[in-house]
Amino acid sequence: DIQMTQSPSSLSASVGDRVTITCRASQSVSSYLNWYQQKPGKAPNLLIYAASSLQSGVPSRFSGSGSGTDFTLTINSLQPEDFATYYCQQSYTTPFTFGPGTKVDIK
Amino acid sequence: QVQLVQSGSELKKPGASVKVSCKASGYSFASYSMNWVRQAPGQGLEWMGWITTNSGAPTYAQGFTGRFVFSLDTPGTTAYLQITSLKAEDTAVYYCVRGITSGSNRFDPWGQGTLVTVSS
Numbered sequence: 001d002i003q004m005t006q007s008p009s010s011l012s013a014s015v016g017d018r019v020t021i022t023c024r025a026s027q028s029v030s031s032y033l034n035w036y037q038q039k040p041g042k043a044p045n046l047l048i049y050a051a052s053s054l055q056s057g058v059p060s061r062f063s064g065s066g067s068g069t070d071f072t073l074t075i076n077s078l079q080p081e082d083f084a085t086y087y088c089q090q091s092y093t094t095p096f097t098f099g100p101g102t103k104v105d106i107k
Numbered sequence: 108q109v110q111l112v113q114s115g116s117e118l119k120k121p122g123a124s125v126k127v128s129c130k131a132s133g134y135s136f137a138s139y140s141m142n143w144v145r146q147a148p149g150q151g152l153e154w155m156g157w158i159t160t161n162s163g164a165p166t167y168a169q170g171f172t173g174r175f176v177f178s179l180d181t182p183g184t185t186a187y188l189q190i191t192s193l194k195a196e197d198t199a200v201y202y203c204v205r206g207i208t209s210g211s212n213r214f215d216p217w218g219q220g221t222l223v224t225v226s227s
Contacts, residue, residue, distance in 0.1 A: 001169075034213050036152075043202055043217035044152065050211035087152055091212030095168040096142075098152040 002026050002090050004099035012107040019075040021102045023088035028068045032092035035064055035073045038101075039084045047086075048073065078104075109133040111203055111218035118224045119193050127221045129186040129203030136184040137161045140206035142214060143177060143188050147199045157206055158186060193225045 003026040013019050023033065031051040036044040046055045048064035051071060061076040075082055083106055088099040114128040129141065143155040156167040158177040165177040176189040186203055201221050204214040 032211055034211075036214075038152075043204075043220050044214075045217070046213055046215040049213040049215075053211075055213075055215065089152075089214070094154075094166065095156075096154045096212070096214075098154065101151050
């Protein structure tokens with residue numbers, strides 16, 4: 001199975017900050033990498049797919065980059081509604097494994 | 108709009124069974140797979156497997172074989188997850204989520220989740 005790691009596991013940031021979360025796969029997943037946002041008590045929501053494609057309806061302050069084994073999710077100008085947990089997921093091969101999550105909270 | 112609506116929370120005793128439903132609407136049900144994802148309390152997301160909605164063929168991830176069964180309401184638009192011989196460690200929120208494969212593989216949208224609590 002492909003193992004996914006994320007760093008940091010948590011971070012504190014202020015509204016307006018630029019936030020970067022990294023995700024690493026244990027082997028190449030090409031560009032088959034998705035990012036999801038989950039708020040407490042809610043289902044996850046797709047933000048970025050294919051490493052860098054913005055899902056329809058997602059604000060443009062979210063962006064993704066990377067390929068192979070190393071990926072990044074960037075949130076430009078963090079907004080109050082962005083405080084949540086973010087998960088990466090590889091969809092290159094089954095089982096479609098998720099990273100452990102990065103919790104973004106208010107500084 | 109595309110929507111997945113799951114059945115409500117369940118409280119079950121160890122050894123019992125539970126069946127969670129996931130009603131799809133707003134899209135061609137047979138054109139996309141249906142995936143199931145587990146989230147234990149305070150934990151991350153774990154892909155359980157999927158079912159192809161045109162043939163009804165299930166695929167289970169390791170750790171979800173034997174007691175877990177994916178099925179469909181054919182010719183309807185409802186997917187089901189049944190768990191038998193429930194254990195305390197099955198306590199979790201279970202999500203159904205549509206799998207999209209055009210261009211890349213991704214999960215969207217997600218059902219709202221069904222909390223299954225196993226307790227004596």
